[in-house]
Amino acid sequence: MDDIHLELEPATAERFAPYGDLIHAPDRVTAAMNDGRFDRFGDLARIDIDGSLAVGIVRSRTATTLPYRVDRVERHPLGSQAFVPLARFAFAVVVAPIGEAVAAEDLRAFWIAPGYGVNYLRGIWHMPLIALQDHQEFLVIDRGGPEPNCEEWLLSESVMLLDSRGT
């Protein structure tokens, strides 16, 4: 079976909106707080949790190199899920719309620039997180608790995420 090639496109708020939010402080100045010592950028993510919310950290053990074979996607029926890098590094995500099945042509791949995090909407299919370097940390804001909250879809096609780096 020939590989289906998936090109990374640069993430913008508009392109990513059907799948979730880019969590980012823009360069423009908005509301000041604390006697003008800070700029505040409020409410950057559509957090949507059915049940208890958990804040955790994940740290990569290994670097995942591109090109990378995407063999599955997952979704979380009980809540949105945010990943915010705890340092300035880029990462790559693959998403597909809400639905009962996923075909290769449903997939889109986004290059997330340094200084940006993502929040997947509840039910959005996404590639399990990969990191391009080891020891990269992400803050995770998602649904806690013991109830099952992760469903996987194994892709029937052979999909290769290319090293196009959003160019």
Added chain:
Amino acid sequence: MDDIHLELEPATAERFAPYGDLIHAPDRVTAAMNDGRFDRFGDLARIDIDGSLAVGIVRSRTATTLPYRVDRVERHPLGSQAFVPLARFAFAVVVAPIGEAVAAEDLRAFWIAPGYGVNYLRGIWHMPLIALQDHQEFLVIDRGGPEPNCEEWLLSESVMLLDSRGT
């Protein structure tokens, strides 16, 4: 009036527990996820929000230098409030226990090392955020919505936060 001197002590999870949580991924390995590509450290903060939760970013406009006069503390009756640095930098916090009044002897100052965030419990008094450098970004997880959720207490004593840097 003589200044009351407030010394920074290094934050540890145990010392900080009455006031909130330190958000940090320890060096030890815990649960793996995503085929062993990541370590996961779950549920690091006692998020306690009455109403809607908001995820935002604040960015310092200016550096606040130590020693620094602490003239007030604030509290949020409707929810906990977390600040997680989006790069590896240290910061300083001042806290006081839940209560209707705050005296200088109630205050404790903590030096938060690089790689650590904090989550203040609901109702914990704390100094409004300061940053030791400009352009430092923190992710903020707190209570959103228009309802008033910030109460200030003006200290009657003159309190000076010293440049002791947790040593």
